[in-house]
Amino acid sequence: MQRIVVDAMGGDLAPEEIVKGAAEASIALADAEIILVGDAATLGGILPRLRHDGARVRVHHASQHVEMDEKPAEAIAAKPDASIVVSAELVAAGEGDAMVSAGNTGASVLACARRWKLIPGVRRAALASVYPTELRRGDRNDPFSLILDCGATIDASAEDLVTFAIMGSAYAGLVSKNRRPRVALLSNGTEAGKGPAAVVAAHQILLEATELNFIGNVEGLDIPRGVADVIVCNGFVGNVVLKMLEGVSETVVRLARYAHKEKLAWRLGLMALSSALSQLKAVTDWQQYGGAPLLGFEHLFIKAHGRSNAHAITNAIKVAAKAHAGDLCGHIARGVADVIARQRPGSPTVEGTA
Amino acid sequence: MQRIVVDAMGGDLAPEEIVKGAAEASIALADAEIILVGDAATLGGILPRLRHDGARVRVHHASQHVEMDEKPAEAIAAKPDASIVVSAELVAAGEGDAMVSAGNTGASVLACARRWKLIPGVRRAALASVYPTELRRGDRNDPFSLILDCGATIDASAEDLVTFAIMGSAYAGLVSKNRRPRVALLSNGTEAGKGPAAVVAAHQILLEATELNFIGNVEGLDIPRGVADVIVCNGFVGNVVLKMLEGVSETVVRLARYAHKEKLAWRLGLMALSSALSQLKAVTDWQQYGGAPLLGFEHLFIKAHGRSNAHAITNAIKVAAKAHAGDLCGHIARGVADVIARQRPGSPTVEGTA
Numbered sequence: 095m096q097r098i099v100v101d102a103m104g105g106d107l108a109p110e111e112i113v114k115g116a117a118e119a120s121i122a123l124a125d126a127e128i129i130l131v132g133d134a135a136t137l138g139g140i141l142p143r144l145r146h147d148g149a150r151v152r153v154h155h156a157s158q159h160v161e162m163d164e165k166p167a168e169a170i171a172a173k174p175d176a177s178i179v180v181s182a183e184l185v186a187a188g189e190g191d192a193m194v195s196a197g198n199t200g201a202s203v204l205a206c207a208r209r210w211k212l213i214p215g216v217r218r219a220a221l222a223s224v225y226p227t228e229l230r231r232g233d234r235n236d237p238f239s240l241i242l243d244c245g246a247t248i249d250a251s252a253e254d255l256v257t258f259a260i261m262g263s264a265y266a267g268l269v270s271k272n273r274r275p276r277v278a279l280l281s282n283g284t285e286a287g288k289g290p291a292a293v294v295a296a297h298q299i300l301l302e303a304t305e306l307n308f309i310g311n312v313e314g315l316d317i318p319r320g321v322a323d324v325i326v327c328n329g330f331v332g333n334v335v336l337k338m339l340e341g342v343s344e345t346v347v348r349l350a351r352y353a354h355k356e357k358l359a360w361r362l363g364l365m366a367l368s369s370a371l372s373q374l375k376a377v378t379d380w381q382q383y384g385g386a387p388l389l390g391f392e393h394l395f396i397k398a399h400g401r402s403n404a405h406a407i408t409n410a411i412k413v414a415a416k417a418h419a420g421d422l423c424g425h426i427a428r429g430v431a432d433v434i435a436r437q438r439p440g441s442p443t444v445e446g447t448a
Numbered sequence: 449m450q451r452i453v454v455d456a457m458g459g460d461l462a463p464e465e466i467v468k469g470a471a472e473a474s475i476a477l478a479d480a481e482i483i484l485v486g487d488a489a490t491l492g493g494i495l496p497r498l499r500h501d502g503a504r505v506r507v508h509h510a511s512q513h514v515e516m517d518e519k520p521a522e523a524i525a526a527k528p529d530a531s532i533v534v535s536a537e538l539v540a541a542g543e544g545d546a547m548v549s550a551g552n553t554g555a556s557v558l559a560c561a562r563r564w565k566l567i568p569g570v571r572r573a574a575l576a577s578v579y580p581t582e583l584r585r586g587d588r589n590d591p592f593s594l595i596l597d598c599g600a601t602i603d604a605s606a607e608d609l610v611t612f613a614i615m616g617s618a619y620a621g622l623v624s625k626n627r628r629p630r631v632a633l634l635s636n637g638t639e640a641g642k643g644p645a646a647v648v649a650a651h652q653i654l655l656e657a658t659e660l661n662f663i664g665n666v667e668g669l670d671i672p673r674g675v676a677d678v679i680v681c682n683g684f685v686g687n688v689v690l691k692m693l694e695g696v697s698e699t700v701v702r703l704a705r706y707a708h709k710e711k712l713a714w715r716l717g718l719m720a721l722s723s724a725l726s727q728l729k730a731v732t733d734w735q736q737y738g739g740a741p742l743l744g745f746e747h748l749f750i751k752a753h754g755r756s757n758a759h760a761i762t763n764a765i766k767v768a769a770k771a772h773a774g775d776l777c778g779h780i781a782r783g784v785a786d787v788i789a790r791q792r793p794g795s796p797t798v799e800g801t802a
Contacts, residue, residue, distance in 0.1 A: 248643065336668065
């Protein structure tokens with residue numbers, strides 16, 4: 095039984111849609127228990143109205159919550175009983191196996207960082223994100239790739255990038271059922287020597303000291319195509335890339351409309367295309383894939399999008415349950431220990447366990 | 449009279465299209481002289497066949513040339529009489545005012561770096577590039593923004609980023625006739641404190657010690673919109689961003705087609721959109737805007753695209769002539785000296801002039 099702790103108070107549509115998503119998951123998932131964290135009176139007023147499995151979903155009270163636009167560090171300090179803090183504490187105490195929240199990203203990452211331990215050998219956590227691609231992958235034929243880090247670690251050393259590669263590969267392997275995910279470093283050229291010092295050094299370590307399906311460097315051009323299943327970069331570059339992708343199909347359509355507003359054929363074409371893009375977005379959307387996993391801690395946190403509706407929350411809970419059932423964190427721990435052992439053949443100790 | 453030195457042997461379509469572009473420019477530009485550098489016998493066989501102004505275009509012999517796919521450092525070392533090396537030498541010797549080439553990017557940047565001096569106070573050169581945007585700018589209503597660096601300087605310090613901002617602003621001011629270009633730093637958030645240390649420090653210097661129209665940080669989402677006229681980042685990030693933009697409209701169209709090939713209305717829409725995108729591309733293309741300026745040296749180099757045809761070369765020559773006529777390098781030198789003086793009020797000397 096996977097016990098998934100859900101922050102019921104975080105997200106633009108909280109708590110209604112979060113509770114609804116949890117209720118749906120309690121029926122859809124045979125092997126999960128869902129712990130909804132938030133104001134007991136509020137949640138107790140919503141849950142009974144919804145179809146749910148009472149044996150698989152319960153409420154855990156938290157008297158406070160963090161607003162979407164609060165400053166993370168200040169909010170966490172001022173609200174010790176915030177639902178996201180209580181959620182992270184439940185998991186840290188062994189009362190839950192993984193956490194889901196659609197709330198304030200900074201506050202939820204900070205709550206994990208304050209209450210959870212990093213996996214031995216992992217120095218920095220990474221927030222991964224899926225994005226739609228042209229090529230498909232895995233047994234599920236998923237039309238998306240994973241990119242990490244997307245903002246948790248602005249500067250990343252070579253060792254951090256290698257760890258991100260191991261974490262991303264483990265996650266893609268479990269969630270997309272892709273046994274040998276193609277892992278790539280994002281750089282300014284495909285040659286091994288291209289890029290900043292951290293990328294060049296990470297390239298060598300990935301080639302020599304891991305058993306990942308490392309396909310080398312990819313360039314910006316390869317991102318939308320989906321040449322790699324997992325793209326590794328530091329959090330600054332990942333953030334820029336993701337935000338560009340977010341706005342880009344929108345802008346292409348607007349640009350074309352702007353340049354050619356006088357032609358009826360083009361207008362009709364663009365209307366048809368807008369419809370196609372919307373449907374495409376639905377297929378490849380984060381809503382279908384649960385959200386962004388925070389990787390590197392001893393527990394998994396799935397950060398669902400702030401605009402998540404019930405369906406997105408159900409999917410996030412499913413992904414969290416699946417990753418925990420597949421022992422994601424164990425995979426990562428073994429992968430990291432393995433690369434450290436290979437890099438330092440004389441050393442019997444695993445870095446970070448002192 | 450602006451004397452523009454053109455590497456006639458560099459580019460996918462060299463030497464024919466390069467010579468043709470120079471011939472056209474000799475007629476179109478009243479105040480420029482064009483010096484075509486390359487094999488005299490070859491060029492002498494092409495130029496007389498073309499309509500040109502014999503008083504404004506002449507050939508300077510160079511017995512070798514660098515191929516598009518040669519390794520830059522090796523090629524430059526092995527071919528001291530390569531057309532790109534001879535071109536850079538002519539400018540360094542005062543026999544030309546600016547240089548244009550559609551050849552091997554690495555080799556041409558290296559030829560400049562070996563023969564030209566950096567402007568006092570400039571520590572690293574930057575290669576800038578234009579890209580199409582939704583919003584328009586300047587007296588010419590140009591539908592593109594400038595982004596720099598795009599690959600010359602992989603890691604950039606805060607001071608380098610500030611210098612890039614000054615250089616980009618000066619270039620946009622002259623070439624787009626945009627008197628107060630909006631300059632922005634690319635970061636992972638709009639707040640002043642967001643980003644790697646170099647970006648955070650550059651933000652402060654740009655606010656406090658320059659008179660640029662600095663609008664603060666922009667995010668990835670703002671790139672395709674064109675919120676800023678000049679976007680500043682290090683060469684690694686700039687390379688990733690540009691290459692993503694290069695492939696992205698292509699991929700959007702392919703993706704939509706892939707997902708919806710069965711629906712006739714969508715297919716028609718996509719055909720219309722492809723046509724719109726092609727026309728849009730023609731409007732906003734690098735061919736129209738001459739290419740990528742290499743900024744920071746005492747002379748200007750315009751790197752035209754490898755696929756440049758005669759029209760693109762003519763435009764690159766026009767841009768080089770316009771920038772030199774407007775004293776681009778003088779503008780940059782004064783801007784850099786000014787920021788150094790403001791940062792160190794007690795110091796009468798300008799850094800780098802020792």
